Amino acid sequence: MATTPPHRHAPERSPARPRGARRFVHRLLTLAAAVAVGAGMLTAPAYAEPSVDEIEAQIDKQWERLEPTIEQHNKVRAQLKTNKKKSEELQKKIEPLSLETELAMNRVGDLASRYYISGPPQDLGALLVSTKPGTLAEQLTILDRLAAQERKQVEGVLEVRARYDREKQKLDTLIATQEKQTKELAEKKKEINSEIKRLQASIPKTVVSSPGCPTITGVVSAAARTAIRTACAQVGDPYVWGATGPNAFDCSGLTQFAYRAAGISLTHFTGAQWNEGRAIPRSEARPGDLVFFFSDLHHVGLYLGKDMMVHAPRAGKPVQVASINHMPIAGFRRPG
Numbered sequence: 001m002a003t004t005p006p007h008r009h010a011p012e013r014s015p016a017r018p019r020g021a022r023r024f025v026h027r028l029l030t031l032a033a034a035v036a037v038g039a040g041m042l043t044a045p046a047y048a049e050p051s052v053d054e055i056e057a058q059i060d061k062q063w064e065r066l067e068p069t070i071e072q073h074n075k076v077r078a079q080l081k082t083n084k085k086k087s088e089e090l091q092k093k094i095e096p097l098s099l100e101t102e103l104a105m106n107r108v109g110d111l112a113s114r115y116y117i118s119g120p121p122q123d124l125g126a127l128l129v130s131t132k133p134g135t136l137a138e139q140l141t142i143l144d145r146l147a148a149q150e151r152k153q154v155e156g157v158l159e160v161r162a163r164y165d166r167e168k169q170k171l172d173t174l175i176a177t178q179e180k181q182t183k184e185l186a187e188k189k190k191e192i193n194s195e196i197k198r199l200q201a202s203i204p205k206t207v208v209s210s211p212g213c214p215t216i217t218g219v220v221s222a223a224a225r226t227a228i229r230t231a232c233a234q235v236g237d238p239y240v241w242g243a244t245g246p247n248a249f250d251c252s253g254l255t256q257f258a259y260r261a262a263g264i265s266l267t268h269f270t271g272a273q274w275n276e277g278r279a280i281p282r283s284e285a286r287p288g289d290l291v292f293f294f295s296d297l298h299h300v301g302l303y304l305g306k307d308m309m310v311h312a313p314r315a316g317k318p319v320q321v322a323s324i325n326h327m328p329i330a331g332f333r334r335p336g
Contacts (some may be wrong), residue, residue: 050202059199063314066192068298070241070250073185074269080178083171090168094161189241193315200316213321216287216305223336224288226262231255231302231310234319239312244268249312249319251300255290258302264336270300277333285332293327303332 050058213232220228234257237248244253252273256266266273273290274297280289291309293299301311301324312319 055199055203059196059314059316062192062196062199066189066196067251067314068294068296069185069189069192071252071270071296071298073182073189074242074250074252075271076178076181076185078267078269078272080175080182083175083178087168087171087175090164090171094164094168193241196315213304213310214306214308220287221336223259223262223264224286227255227258227264227288227302227335228304228310230261231258231319232321234258235310235321237312237319239315239317239319241315251312254310254312254319255300255302259335262336266335270297273300273335274331274333277335280332280334282329282332288334290333290335291324292330292333293324294330295328297330299327 212235213228216228231254234245234249234254239250240248241250242253243249245257249257252266252268252270255273256268259266266276270292274292277290280286285291285303285305287303287305289303291301291303293301299311301309301322303309303324304321307324308321309324310319310321313322
């Protein structure tokens with residue numbers, strides 16, 4: 001008798017998810033991801049690129065720090081050069097004094113030694129005979145007088161040499177200090193200048209034209225006319241720290257160059273130039289005068305009249321004509 005095989009039940013399956021529901025879930029996840037990304041973008045800070053004017057303002061701010069350093073460096077270098085020259089001159093004076101002292105000391109010692117040990121030399125003997133001394137005591141008195149005269153000469157020489165030695169020691173100490181200052185100022189200048197160069201590199205390259213100097217009328221001396229013509233001929237030349245021409249300048253280098261052409265010597269340092277001219281009130285300022293800025297006198301230009309000047313502004317800005325009213329004016333000086 002045939003047996004009926006047992007009935008096998010099929011395994012239970014999860015109810016199938018409708019296709020529309022799957023599509024809905026996918027869209028929902030995509031939308032959630034987009035919202036999350038969008039939220040992240042909204043929370044991220046947005047930085048606007050600085051404008052050219054803003055960058056120039058930053059450079060001007062850095063330059064206010066740098067230019068006093070440059071002019072102080074110029075001052076120390078000028079003083080250092082002067083003091084080294086003085087030290088060399090003193091050394092030249094000291095050397096013959098040292099030799100003269102040594103020779104005089106030798107003469108005193110030799111005179112005493114020769115007289116007391118081996119008798120007076122012929123020249124001394126002749127002197128003793130001519131004075132007709134009658135006793136040894138008189139001879140010794142003459143010898144003492146001669147020796148005292150030599151000692152007096154030695155003392156005079158030693159005194160002068162000691163004074164020169166003291167002066168030279170002071171100068172040498174000052175020179176060492178100024179050499180250290182020069183190095184420190186150069187390092188400071190390098191640091192600030194690198195920041196200015198970094199800022200300048202971020203400015204879009206543009207073509208900048210500089211106007212020539214205006215026509216000048218009025219009372220102007222021959223030296224001032226020459227200085228003005230010379231300075232105006234440099235409009236467009238680059239600013240280079242420490243430069244005195246003929247193709248690049250810093251502020252005091254330009255005024256020095258301009259007046260050198262007129263036969264008037266100025267020191268390459270604004271502080272010295274302030275003292276190398278006659279003080280002029282602003283109401284009496286005329287073309288050719290030097291105009292100084294800031295309380296520490298760290299900038300100078302050549303005045304052209306009508307509140308205009310020609311000057312070397314700063315690194316990145318060439319020699320140009322500009323108003324004197326953009327910086328605090330310290331005063332006017334008239335060279336010559």
